[in-house]
Amino acid sequence: MxxxxxxxxxxxxxxxxxxxxxxxxxxxxxxxxxxxxxxxxxxxxxxxxxxxxxxxxxxxxxxxxxxxxGLVDAHTHLFLHPYADVASLHQMRDESAVERIVRATNHARAALDAGYTTYRDLGTEGLGDADAGFRDTINRGLTPGPRMFVATECIASSGGYEIRQESRGGALGCCGGGTAVPRISDPADGVDGVRAAVRRRLGAGADIVKFYADYRKRALRFPAPSWPGAPEIRFPPSAHPLYGARNPNTLLFNQAEMDAMVAEARLAHAPIAAHAHSPEGVIMAARAGVTSIEHGMTPSEDALRAMKEHDVLFVPTLSVFEASLDSYGEEGEQVLREILQHTKNAFDRGIRLACGGDTGAFAHGENVRELELFAKAGIPAPDVLKAATLRGWEVCGGDLCGRRFGYVGxxxxxxxxxxxxxxxxxxxxxxxxxxxxxxxxxxxxxxx
Ligand SMILES: [Zn+2]
Incomplete structure (x- = not known):
């Protein structure tokens, strides 16, 4: 030139x-x-x-x-494609690494084509630290895609976020055997253990640390059939995602562990995000001082108060809830209405919101759906546009992330x-x- x-x-x-x-x-x-x-x-x-x-x-x-x-999607999974086509279990467990990476290459191009110049990619979901390498191929100009900030593996406590495998220990759970499955989180327990996990993540190339404050780990009590011919659980409990007893959200860490992860991330000047569905999870993660709460959808004034008090960014991922409405049955529409109202309440309280759809669970390139759902929740369009640009930068860590974007100046x-x-x-x-x-x-x- x-x-x-x-x-x-x-x-x-x-x-x-x-x-x-x-x-x-x-x-x-x-x-x-x-x-x-x-x-x-x-x-x-x-x-x-x-x-x-x-x-x-x-x-x-x-x-x-x-x-x-350029638009920022604040919550993505580049290695996932729509659950409506292939359930997440089968993507994580059954698709080859090569297939997933080739798909991601297409996803990155589709995202950039749709105007998304930044992706905050919150976990590979079974592909180890491949997101760090993928980010580098974009940064080296080998393939087009958004600027990526990646989490590598997410941190969860033992047995907190893993692939259900009914044959894992052989017939009696004590004699080996079973099949091998990829891990989908970096398991860590105790204050020292979780500090070590944050260090591992940063060492693996993470730009942002993500942990699961809670998860529906007791889904193991009522496993869905995951292979041909497996019988359904009879008389299943309610599948209501907010109040159902089938998959109750269980805290994965105590307060001291969450505090320790945030402190360790801060030492490295790294932003840290918490997946939290339950009000308890949101409140504890907010108290710990996380950069952002992901999902946080169970309506709760206490949860909103905690986010406001600790100035936590909120990424409500409305699109993924909408995309999974069918699985909630007749209650689906009502659930979405409650989640939208909760998001509007967060906005009215002055909580900083960023647009991130959990994109990947639905198609990369359809990212704008999250903006439309923000508007449907009653958030004024100028605020939605800010949530999809400048707030996206803030939730990537703002100046901690090393580049300014989301504003023209x-x-x-x-x-x-x-x-x-x-x-x-x-x-x-x-x-x-x-x-x-x-x-x-x-x-x-x-x-x-
Ligand atoms: Zn996600």
Missing amino acids: SESTKHITVHTSSLFDSKQKRFVNDVSIVIDVKTGLIADTFTRGDEALSQDELSRPDTIDLRGLTVLP AGWAADLVAVSGDPLKDLGVLRNVLFVMKDGEVYKGSSI
């Missing part, structure tokens, strides 16, 4: 300011191609841009379109997307992204 093209200028007529939560007019953005950062922004005067100016190779004209910072990553139409009227226009730039590089819409 010659000296004269070291900078490119992008002209916009409608640009989303994710700090002010409003669109600003006639802003031009100067990008340093070498650093991938925005060097400067300025508001153009009345003077019309000349045809000469516009036809220069270092100029991109996005006027007439709606321009936003000098010193921030040159991540831009453009759509036609007005997202304030209909967030659905974001489903048709016409232009994608990440780190100053155009991945889509180069003919614009």
